[in-house]
Every structure is written in C-alpha cells, then in structure tokens.
Amino acid sequence: MKLQDQLNRTISLKKVPKRIVSLVPSQTELLCDLGLQGSLVGVTKFCAHPGHIRKEVAVVGGTKQIHINKIKNLQPDIILCNKEENTREIVEVCQSICTVHVSDIYSIKDSLELTRVYGAIFNKAKRASQIIEAIEKEVDEFQYFTRNMPVLKVGYFIWKAPWMVAANKTFINYLLQLNKFENVFKEKTRYPEIDMKVEGQNLKIDLILLSSEPFPFKEVHIKEVQEHFPKTTIMLADGEMFSWYGSRLVKAFHYFKSLRSNLQNNQS
Incomplete structure (x- = not known):
C-alpha cells in the first residue's frame, strides 16, 4: 500500500x-x-x-x-x-x-x-x-443550533507567564469560527504572547475563554484576567474539546451547545 x-x-x-x-x-x-x-x-x-x-x-x-x-x-x-x-x-x-x-x-x-x-x-x-x-x-446539527446566534468577539487563552493565546492557522481558531466566535487575535499567527495591559486597554472582547490545557486554568485565574478586562465575560473552557480532533469531535459539539447555553445564562 x-x-x-x-x-x-x-x-x-x-x-x-x-x-x-x-x-x-x-x-x-x-x-x-x-x-x-x-x-x-x-x-x-x-x-x-x-x-x-x-x-x-x-x-x-x-x-x-x-x-x-x-x-x-x-x-x-x-x-x-x-x-x-x-x-x-x-x-x-x-x-x-x-x-x-x-x-x-x-x-x-x-x-x-x-x-x-x-x-x-x-x-x-x-x-x-x-x-x-x-x-x-x-x-x-450544531450549525443549525447556532444559526440565529450572534457572532461574539472572543479571546482564547492557552497559557500564563507569559500570557499566550490561540490565533490564526490553528485548529482551535477553526473551531472558534464554527462556534460563531470571532477570534480577536486572528491577525496574529499560531500561539503568540500578548501584553495583558496593552490588550486590555485596546481590545473590546465579549468573551474570554481560559483553556484547561496546556495551562490548567482554574477559577482562581478568572479574577486575575478580569482585572485587565473588567467588562468582559470570562469563562473556563475544556481545552480537549477545542483542540482535540479525531473521534473527540463526536462529543465536542454537545459541549459547545452547553457552553453557549451557560453563556446565555450568565448574560441574562
């Protein structure tokens, strides 16, 4: 073969x-x-x-x-x-x-x-x-589920010290797009470091997702990020669902639906 x-x-x-x-x-x-x-x-x-x-x-x-x-x-x-x-x-x-x-x-x-x-x-x-x-x-089914949902400006954080995000040319960015999340770091490539003070002053972000991997973000980190983005909704995200491909995708879209539902509940 x-x-x-x-x-x-x-x-x-x-x-x-x-x-x-x-x-x-x-x-x-x-x-x-x-x-x-x-x-x-x-x-x-x-x-x-x-x-x-x-x-x-x-x-x-x-x-x-x-x-x-x-x-x-x-x-x-x-x-x-x-x-x-x-x-x-x-x-x-x-x-x-x-x-x-x-x-x-x-x-x-x-x-x-x-x-x-x-x-x-x-x-x-x-x-x-x-x-x-x-x-x-x-x-x-997921695309039908999100058909009437608004596009949100999103930042997806993967690391701290230094702070790093998922940007363009990544599988994470592709899944963010499927979720109708516009990646605010899409003009950058791969996994860039960012200056939290600068980005906090210059960016308008609807939602920040703190990934569970590779850095294991926890509830305690939400407050730390909130200091730089006081008007932004900040949530923890299951990194496996946003970055694992293959058969994991059979489960991922159920998770994405739950994430959207939780987001709506937090904003209501």
Whole structure:
C-alpha cells in the first residue's frame, strides 16, 4: 500500500501495521475508538483517553521529548506523529526505526481525512466511516443550533507567564469560527504572547475563554484576567474539546451547545 500523509510524504506499507506507537493524545483516542487498542504498544504521558491506556500500554515520553531507545525496543511497525504536537527532530529520528505517518490538522475536513486514512492503513474502513458520519451529523446539527446566534468577539487563552493565546492557522481558531466566535487575535499567527495591559486597554472582547490545557486554568485565574478586562465575560473552557480532533469531535459539539447555553445564562 502506498499513500501520502498530511505533509504529502509518500508512505509505503507492505502489510497492515500490527504494532503502533502513537505520539499524539487525540490520535491515541481515535485509534482506540477505531478498535485498535490491542495494537498500541507505545503512547505518550499525555495520552489521557481512554483513561486506562497508560496503565496498559508502554509510555514512551511526551510529545516534545521521547525515549527513543524505549520506542526501538517496542519494535513498532508504524509511528504516528503530528506536525504541531511533535518536533521535526522527533519525526526524523522515528524514521530511523520504522514507517512514520505525520498528520497536519487545521479543519474538520483535515480531521475526517485523517480518520479515513487510518481506516485504510489499519483495515478499519467501516468503523472509520461510522465515526466520520457521526461527526458530520454533529456539525450539521450544531450549525443549525447556532444559526440565529450572534457572532461574539472572543479571546482564547492557552497559557500564563507569559500570557499566550490561540490565533490564526490553528485548529482551535477553526473551531472558534464554527462556534460563531470571532477570534480577536486572528491577525496574529499560531500561539503568540500578548501584553495583558496593552490588550486590555485596546481590545473590546465579549468573551474570554481560559483553556484547561496546556495551562490548567482554574477559577482562581478568572479574577486575575478580569482585572485587565473588567467588562468582559470570562469563562473556563475544556481545552480537549477545542483542540482535540479525531473521534473527540463526536462529543465536542454537545459541549459547545452547553457552553453557549451557560453563556446565555450568565448574560441574562
């Protein structure tokens, strides 16, 4: 089998891979939902779903730092990476072990294509189609749900000390748009640092979302942000719902509906 990954790299597979190392949490979840948990031999310490996976499968490091010898000893047939989550150096060193597939996700379309390709690679096409159909249904229903809702100006915070936000050319930004949230940092790229004092004086923001990951924002941080944006509604957000792709999207739109409902209740 010959195919291209999402960096347009050609990958050749002589047979269906039976031993998989996943270096991306959302892709680990997708693999398990495809029925491939038994084929996983290595995951990262951030692969939190399903909850038992790190107890049953070898942990080979994080997404930015890996234990390469541990991965070699697992004798994988394929290693699954992501352009944003993993460094180029990780991809290159993994290529010395076995075939490496790299995803690159900016939209729902990209996520569905990855699911389809995994279905082809691992002989799980039927299950992949079911997941794709479920996500497409959720997207259609959500767009109908939000059809009469106003567009809100939103800032999505991912880190503090320094303060950082999700900007353009990110999957988070794409999901914000689906939620009818206009990203006030859309003129910036990726995950820029911002000056809270300057932005607090210059920006008019309807809503600030404090993500649960990668920085674990809690209730205590709301007051800290409120000092800079006293007229803005500030809420905690489930970072997995806004940044995980793959099968997580089946659940994400239920969460987005709840978020909108909570926002309306807070403003009423």
